[in-house]
Amino acid sequence: MDNEVSPDKFMLRPEAMLCFDLYATHHAVGQVYQPLLAGLGLTYPQYLVMIVLWEMDGITVGDLGARLDLTSSTLTPLIKRLESQGLVLRQRDTRDERKVRVRLTATGRDLEAAARHIPDCVAEAFGLPQARLEEVHALLGQLRRALKAHAGSRPA
Amino acid sequence: MDNEVSPDKFMLRPEAMLCFDLYATHHAVGQVYQPLLAGLGLTYPQYLVMIVLWEMDGITVGDLGARLDLTSSTLTPLIKRLESQGLVLRQRDTRDERKVRVRLTATGRDLEAAARHIPDCVAEAFGLPQARLEEVHALLGQLRRALKAHAGSRPA
Protein backbone atom coordinates (compact mmCIF):
# COMPACT_ATOMS: atom_id res chain seq x y z
CA MET A 1 0.00 0.00 0.00
CA ASP A 2 2.47 2.59 1.15
CA ASN A 3 5.53 1.35 -0.61
CA GLU A 4 6.03 4.94 -1.69
CA VAL A 5 8.90 7.04 -0.41
CA SER A 6 9.11 7.03 3.36
CA PRO A 7 12.42 8.69 4.04
CA ASP A 8 11.87 8.57 7.77
CA LYS A 9 12.71 4.93 8.04
CA PHE A 10 16.07 5.58 6.41
CA MET A 11 16.86 8.94 7.93
CA LEU A 12 15.97 7.94 11.45
CA ARG A 13 18.70 5.38 11.82
CA PRO A 14 21.95 7.14 12.46
CA GLU A 15 23.77 3.83 12.79
CA ALA A 16 22.52 2.78 9.40
CA MET A 17 23.21 6.17 7.93
CA LEU A 18 26.67 6.19 9.43
CA CYS A 19 27.70 3.16 7.46
CA PHE A 20 26.44 4.88 4.36
CA ASP A 21 28.20 8.11 5.33
CA LEU A 22 31.49 6.32 5.43
CA TYR A 23 30.78 4.52 2.19
CA ALA A 24 29.75 7.68 0.36
CA THR A 25 32.38 9.95 1.84
CA HIS A 26 35.06 7.44 0.97
CA HIS A 27 33.83 7.55 -2.62
CA ALA A 28 33.72 11.32 -2.66
CA VAL A 29 37.30 11.49 -1.45
CA GLY A 30 38.31 9.11 -4.19
CA GLN A 31 36.71 11.40 -6.74
CA VAL A 32 38.79 14.32 -5.49
CA TYR A 33 42.05 12.38 -5.51
CA GLN A 34 41.61 10.74 -8.85
CA PRO A 35 42.22 13.74 -11.12
CA LEU A 36 45.14 14.82 -8.93
CA LEU A 37 46.72 11.38 -9.06
CA ALA A 38 46.03 10.79 -12.73
CA GLY A 39 48.90 13.10 -13.56
CA LEU A 40 51.23 10.86 -11.59
CA GLY A 41 49.87 7.69 -13.13
CA LEU A 42 48.79 6.45 -9.71
CA THR A 43 45.52 5.12 -8.34
CA TYR A 44 44.39 6.08 -4.86
CA PRO A 45 45.50 2.83 -3.19
CA GLN A 46 48.80 2.99 -5.06
CA TYR A 47 49.24 6.53 -3.73
CA LEU A 48 48.70 5.31 -0.18
CA VAL A 49 51.39 2.69 -0.69
CA MET A 50 53.78 5.30 -2.04
CA ILE A 51 53.12 7.56 0.96
CA VAL A 52 54.18 4.76 3.27
CA LEU A 53 57.22 3.99 1.14
CA TRP A 54 58.37 7.61 1.05
CA GLU A 55 58.45 7.37 4.79
CA MET A 56 59.65 3.78 5.26
CA ASP A 57 61.56 2.66 2.23
CA GLY A 58 62.34 -1.04 2.24
CA ILE A 59 59.34 -2.00 4.34
CA THR A 60 58.12 -5.58 3.97
CA VAL A 61 54.86 -6.48 2.26
CA GLY A 62 53.48 -7.65 5.58
CA ASP A 63 54.29 -4.45 7.43
CA LEU A 64 52.86 -2.44 4.58
CA GLY A 65 49.68 -4.47 4.89
CA ALA A 66 49.54 -3.91 8.64
CA ARG A 67 49.88 -0.20 8.05
CA LEU A 68 47.23 0.01 5.35
CA ASP A 69 45.06 -2.84 6.56
CA LEU A 70 45.47 -4.82 3.37
CA THR A 71 46.46 -8.41 2.75
CA SER A 72 49.01 -9.79 0.34
CA SER A 73 46.26 -10.79 -2.06
CA THR A 74 45.64 -7.10 -2.63
CA LEU A 75 49.15 -5.80 -2.18
CA THR A 76 51.12 -8.25 -4.29
CA PRO A 77 49.43 -7.38 -7.59
CA LEU A 78 49.34 -3.69 -6.69
CA ILE A 79 53.06 -3.62 -5.94
CA LYS A 80 53.80 -5.53 -9.12
CA ARG A 81 52.01 -2.81 -11.04
CA LEU A 82 54.14 -0.19 -9.29
CA GLU A 83 57.17 -2.29 -10.19
CA SER A 84 56.18 -2.50 -13.84
CA GLN A 85 55.90 1.30 -13.79
CA GLY A 86 59.47 1.47 -12.55
CA LEU A 87 58.59 3.04 -9.20
CA VAL A 88 59.66 0.22 -6.88
CA LEU A 89 61.67 -2.99 -6.74
CA ARG A 90 60.65 -6.16 -4.95
CA GLN A 91 63.51 -7.97 -3.25
CA ARG A 92 63.53 -11.03 -1.02
CA ASP A 93 65.00 -10.27 2.38
CA THR A 94 68.41 -11.94 2.48
CA ARG A 95 68.05 -12.86 6.14
CA ASP A 96 64.54 -14.21 5.92
CA GLU A 97 63.73 -15.33 2.43
CA ARG A 98 60.03 -15.46 3.24
CA LYS A 99 59.85 -11.68 3.40
CA VAL A 100 59.75 -9.38 0.43
CA ARG A 101 61.02 -5.84 0.85
CA VAL A 102 59.67 -3.08 -1.32
CA ARG A 103 62.29 -0.50 -2.28
CA LEU A 104 61.82 2.76 -4.10
CA THR A 105 63.69 3.37 -7.33
CA ALA A 106 65.09 6.82 -8.05
CA THR A 107 61.95 7.44 -10.10
CA GLY A 108 59.81 6.38 -7.18
CA ARG A 109 61.63 8.70 -4.82
CA ASP A 110 61.38 11.59 -7.26
CA LEU A 111 57.66 11.15 -7.45
CA GLU A 112 57.35 12.45 -3.90
CA ALA A 113 58.24 15.96 -5.01
CA ALA A 114 55.77 15.74 -7.87
CA ALA A 115 53.09 14.69 -5.39
CA ARG A 116 53.82 17.35 -2.83
CA HIS A 117 51.01 19.64 -3.92
CA ILE A 118 48.33 17.01 -3.47
CA PRO A 119 47.66 17.28 0.28
CA ASP A 120 47.03 21.00 -0.03
CA CYS A 121 44.67 20.49 -2.95
CA VAL A 122 42.76 17.91 -0.98
CA ALA A 123 42.67 20.02 2.16
CA GLU A 124 41.19 22.80 0.05
CA ALA A 125 38.61 20.40 -1.38
CA PHE A 126 37.61 19.37 2.14
CA GLY A 127 36.43 22.93 2.57
CA LEU A 128 36.35 22.77 6.35
CA PRO A 129 38.55 24.63 8.82
CA GLN A 130 41.51 22.75 10.22
CA ALA A 131 39.85 22.37 13.61
CA ARG A 132 36.89 20.67 11.99
CA LEU A 133 39.17 18.26 10.14
CA GLU A 134 40.93 17.37 13.35
CA GLU A 135 37.55 16.61 14.86
CA VAL A 136 36.68 14.22 12.06
CA HIS A 137 40.10 12.65 12.34
CA ALA A 138 39.71 12.10 16.05
CA LEU A 139 36.21 10.71 15.78
CA LEU A 140 37.09 8.34 12.97
CA GLY A 141 40.11 7.13 14.90
CA GLN A 142 37.89 6.35 17.89
CA LEU A 143 35.36 4.67 15.69
CA ARG A 144 37.95 2.55 13.93
CA ARG A 145 39.48 1.39 17.19
CA ALA A 146 36.04 0.45 18.47
CA LEU A 147 35.20 -1.45 15.30
CA LYS A 148 38.46 -3.32 15.28
CA ALA A 149 38.20 -4.21 18.93
CA HIS A 150 34.76 -5.58 18.25
CA ALA A 151 35.83 -7.54 15.18
CA GLY A 152 38.84 -8.88 17.05
CA SER A 153 36.82 -9.97 20.04
CA ARG A 154 34.31 -11.86 17.91
CA PRO A 155 36.12 -13.89 15.28
CA ALA A 156 32.89 -15.91 15.23
CA MET B 1 70.59 8.61 5.75
CA ASP B 2 67.35 8.74 7.70
CA ASN B 3 65.12 6.60 5.61
CA GLU B 4 64.13 4.94 8.85
CA VAL B 5 60.74 5.41 10.41
CA SER B 6 59.81 9.04 10.76
CA PRO B 7 56.15 8.90 11.70
CA ASP B 8 56.03 12.64 12.15
CA LYS B 9 55.87 13.33 8.48
CA PHE B 10 52.84 11.09 8.20
CA MET B 11 51.18 11.96 11.46
CA LEU B 12 51.57 15.69 11.03
CA ARG B 13 49.38 15.88 7.98
CA PRO B 14 45.78 15.69 9.10
CA GLU B 15 44.58 16.10 5.53
CA ALA B 16 46.60 13.10 4.48
CA MET B 17 45.55 11.15 7.52
CA LEU B 18 41.96 12.08 6.98
CA CYS B 19 41.87 10.41 3.60
CA PHE B 20 43.38 7.36 5.19
CA ASP B 21 40.94 7.54 8.09
CA LEU B 22 38.06 7.32 5.69
CA TYR B 23 39.70 4.55 3.74
CA ALA B 24 40.50 2.49 6.81
CA THR B 25 37.27 3.15 8.67
CA HIS B 26 35.30 2.20 5.60
CA HIS B 27 37.17 -1.10 5.56
CA ALA B 28 36.62 -1.65 9.25
CA VAL B 29 32.89 -1.13 8.84
CA GLY B 30 32.88 -3.64 6.04
CA GLN B 31 34.54 -6.18 8.31
CA VAL B 32 31.79 -5.72 10.88
CA TYR B 33 28.98 -6.03 8.37
CA GLN B 34 30.35 -8.98 6.50
CA PRO B 35 29.70 -11.72 9.08
CA LEU B 36 26.27 -10.26 9.80
CA LEU B 37 25.35 -10.19 6.14
CA ALA B 38 26.85 -13.55 5.31
CA GLY B 39 23.84 -15.20 6.91
CA LEU B 40 21.59 -13.37 4.48
CA GLY B 41 23.76 -14.17 1.49
CA LEU B 42 24.35 -10.48 0.85
CA THR B 43 27.46 -8.40 0.35
CA TYR B 44 27.71 -4.96 1.89
CA PRO B 45 26.92 -3.07 -1.35
CA GLN B 46 24.05 -5.47 -2.02
CA TYR B 47 22.73 -4.74 1.48
CA LEU B 48 22.79 -1.02 0.76
CA VAL B 49 20.78 -1.62 -2.40
CA MET B 50 18.27 -3.71 -0.48
CA ILE B 51 17.90 -0.99 2.16
CA VAL B 52 16.95 1.47 -0.54
CA LEU B 53 14.56 -1.03 -2.12
CA TRP B 54 12.83 -1.83 1.15
CA GLU B 55 12.07 1.85 1.31
CA MET B 56 11.47 2.61 -2.37
CA ASP B 57 10.42 -0.52 -4.16
CA GLY B 58 10.33 -0.12 -7.92
CA ILE B 59 12.99 2.57 -8.04
CA THR B 60 14.87 2.91 -11.33
CA VAL B 61 18.51 1.95 -11.74
CA GLY B 62 19.40 5.58 -12.26
CA ASP B 63 17.66 6.80 -9.08
CA LEU B 64 19.25 3.97 -7.15
CA GLY B 65 22.61 5.13 -8.45
CA ALA B 66 21.90 8.73 -7.48
CA ARG B 67 21.03 7.56 -3.99
CA LEU B 68 24.08 5.37 -3.53
CA ASP B 69 26.43 7.33 -5.75
CA LEU B 70 27.00 4.42 -8.09
CA THR B 71 26.80 4.13 -11.85
CA SER B 72 25.06 1.53 -13.96
CA SER B 73 28.37 -0.18 -14.64
CA THR B 74 28.44 -1.14 -10.98
CA LEU B 75 24.73 -1.51 -10.37
CA THR B 76 23.70 -3.55 -13.38
CA PRO B 77 25.81 -6.61 -12.54
CA LEU B 78 25.06 -6.23 -8.83
CA ILE B 79 21.32 -6.14 -9.43
CA LYS B 80 21.55 -9.09 -11.77
CA ARG B 81 23.17 -11.04 -8.96
CA LEU B 82 20.30 -10.07 -6.65
CA GLU B 83 17.94 -11.19 -9.40
CA SER B 84 19.64 -14.54 -9.77
CA GLN B 85 19.22 -14.98 -6.01
CA GLY B 86 15.51 -14.40 -6.44
CA LEU B 87 15.41 -11.21 -4.37
CA VAL B 88 14.44 -8.73 -7.09
CA LEU B 89 13.06 -8.48 -10.61
CA ARG B 90 14.26 -6.12 -13.32
CA GLN B 91 11.48 -4.69 -15.47
CA ARG B 92 11.57 -2.10 -18.22
CA ASP B 93 9.37 0.86 -17.43
CA THR B 94 6.35 0.61 -19.73
CA ARG B 95 6.12 4.37 -20.15
CA ASP B 96 9.79 4.99 -20.78
CA GLU B 97 11.49 1.90 -22.08
CA ARG B 98 14.91 3.35 -21.35
CA LYS B 99 14.35 2.96 -17.64
CA VAL B 100 14.67 -0.27 -15.72
CA ARG B 101 12.72 -0.59 -12.50
CA VAL B 102 13.95 -2.85 -9.74
CA ARG B 103 11.16 -4.59 -7.87
CA LEU B 104 11.36 -6.75 -4.79
CA THR B 105 10.09 -10.30 -4.91
CA ALA B 106 8.26 -11.72 -1.92
CA THR B 107 11.57 -13.28 -0.88
CA GLY B 108 13.27 -9.91 -1.17
CA ARG B 109 10.62 -8.25 0.97
CA ASP B 110 10.80 -10.99 3.57
CA LEU B 111 14.53 -10.48 3.88
CA GLU B 112 13.89 -7.15 5.58
CA ALA B 113 12.62 -8.87 8.70
CA ALA B 114 15.61 -11.20 8.68
CA ALA B 115 17.89 -8.17 8.47
CA ARG B 116 16.20 -6.17 11.17
CA HIS B 117 18.72 -7.05 13.86
CA ILE B 118 21.69 -5.79 11.87
CA PRO B 119 21.57 -2.05 12.63
CA ASP B 120 21.57 -2.76 16.35
CA CYS B 121 24.50 -5.12 16.02
CA VAL B 122 26.43 -2.52 14.09
CA ALA B 123 25.51 0.24 16.50
CA GLU B 124 26.88 -1.93 19.27
CA ALA B 125 30.07 -2.53 17.30
CA PHE B 126 30.52 1.20 16.87
CA GLY B 127 30.93 1.32 20.59
CA LEU B 128 30.30 5.04 20.85
CA PRO B 129 27.37 6.78 22.49
CA GLN B 130 24.56 7.90 20.24
CA ALA B 131 25.58 11.55 20.55
CA ARG B 132 29.04 10.73 19.33
CA LEU B 133 27.65 8.88 16.34
CA GLU B 134 25.47 11.84 15.46
CA GLU B 135 28.57 14.00 15.54
CA VAL B 136 30.37 11.77 13.08
CA HIS B 137 27.28 11.67 10.92
CA ALA B 138 27.01 15.45 10.86
CA LEU B 139 30.70 15.98 10.16
CA LEU B 140 30.81 13.43 7.38
CA GLY B 141 27.73 14.95 5.82
CA GLN B 142 29.39 18.36 5.81
CA LEU B 143 32.56 16.90 4.43
CA ARG B 144 30.79 15.05 1.68
CA ARG B 145 28.86 18.10 0.60
CA ALA B 146 32.07 20.12 0.49
CA LEU B 147 33.85 17.46 -1.54
CA LYS B 148 31.02 17.12 -4.00
CA ALA B 149 30.70 20.87 -4.41
CA HIS B 150 34.40 20.99 -5.16
CA ALA B 151 34.31 18.11 -7.61
CA GLY B 152 31.26 19.57 -9.29
CA SER B 153 32.78 23.02 -9.65
CA ARG B 154 35.96 21.68 -11.24
CA PRO B 155 35.10 19.09 -13.84
CA ALA B 156 38.56 19.92 -15.24
Place this chain on the structure above:
DNA sequence: CTCGTATATATCGCACACGATTAAATCGTA
Protein backbone atom coordinates in the same frame (compact mmCIF):
# COMPACT_ATOMS: atom_id res chain seq x y z
C1' DC C 1 69.14 -33.88 11.59
C1' DT C 2 64.21 -34.39 10.79
C1' DC C 3 59.69 -33.65 10.92
C1' DG C 4 55.78 -30.88 12.16
C1' DT C 5 54.27 -26.20 12.84
C1' DA C 6 54.21 -21.46 12.09
C1' DT C 7 55.06 -17.50 9.14
C1' DA C 8 55.28 -14.65 4.72
C1' DT C 9 54.02 -14.16 0.38
C1' DA C 10 51.69 -15.52 -3.84
C1' DT C 11 47.69 -17.27 -6.42
C1' DC C 12 42.84 -17.93 -7.52
C1' DG C 13 37.92 -16.89 -7.80
C1' DC C 14 34.46 -13.68 -6.95
C1' DA C 15 32.49 -9.11 -6.28
C1' DC C 16 32.74 -4.37 -6.45
C1' DA C 17 33.94 0.34 -8.71
C1' DC C 18 34.88 3.50 -12.39
C1' DG C 19 35.90 5.61 -17.03
C1' DA C 20 34.86 5.00 -21.73
C1' DT C 21 31.99 3.27 -25.09
C1' DT C 22 27.76 1.42 -27.09
C1' DA C 23 22.86 0.85 -27.97
C1' DA C 24 18.25 1.89 -27.56
C1' DA C 25 14.50 4.97 -26.46
C1' DT C 26 12.84 9.66 -25.99
C1' DC C 27 12.56 14.46 -26.87
C1' DG C 28 12.88 18.88 -29.56
C1' DT C 29 12.55 21.21 -33.28
C1' DA C 30 12.34 22.13 -37.92
Place this chain on the structure above:
DNA sequence: TACGATTTAATCGTGTGCGATATATACGAG
Protein backbone atom coordinates in the same frame (compact mmCIF):
# COMPACT_ATOMS: atom_id res chain seq x y z
C1' DT D 1 7.22 13.63 -40.01
C1' DA D 2 12.02 13.35 -39.59
C1' DC D 3 16.31 13.75 -37.50
C1' DG D 4 19.81 15.27 -34.38
C1' DA D 5 20.64 15.69 -29.39
C1' DT D 6 19.78 13.83 -24.90
C1' DT D 7 18.86 10.35 -21.61
C1' DT D 8 19.15 5.61 -19.69
C1' DA D 9 21.20 1.15 -19.24
C1' DA D 10 24.35 -2.15 -20.51
C1' DT D 11 29.05 -3.58 -21.75
C1' DC D 12 34.11 -3.66 -21.58
C1' DG D 13 38.73 -3.22 -19.57
C1' DT D 14 41.44 -2.25 -15.57
C1' DG D 15 42.25 -2.11 -10.74
C1' DT D 16 41.20 -2.94 -6.20
C1' DG D 17 39.65 -5.99 -2.03
C1' DC D 18 38.93 -10.40 0.36
C1' DG D 19 38.55 -15.43 1.66
C1' DA D 20 40.58 -19.70 0.73
C1' DT D 21 44.34 -22.05 -0.74
C1' DA D 22 49.16 -23.03 -2.12
C1' DT D 23 54.11 -22.69 -1.57
C1' DA D 24 58.30 -21.77 0.29
C1' DT D 25 61.06 -20.54 4.10
C1' DA D 26 62.01 -20.48 9.06
C1' DC D 27 61.61 -22.40 13.59
C1' DG D 28 61.37 -25.90 17.31
C1' DA D 29 60.94 -30.32 19.68
C1' DG D 30 63.00 -34.51 20.02
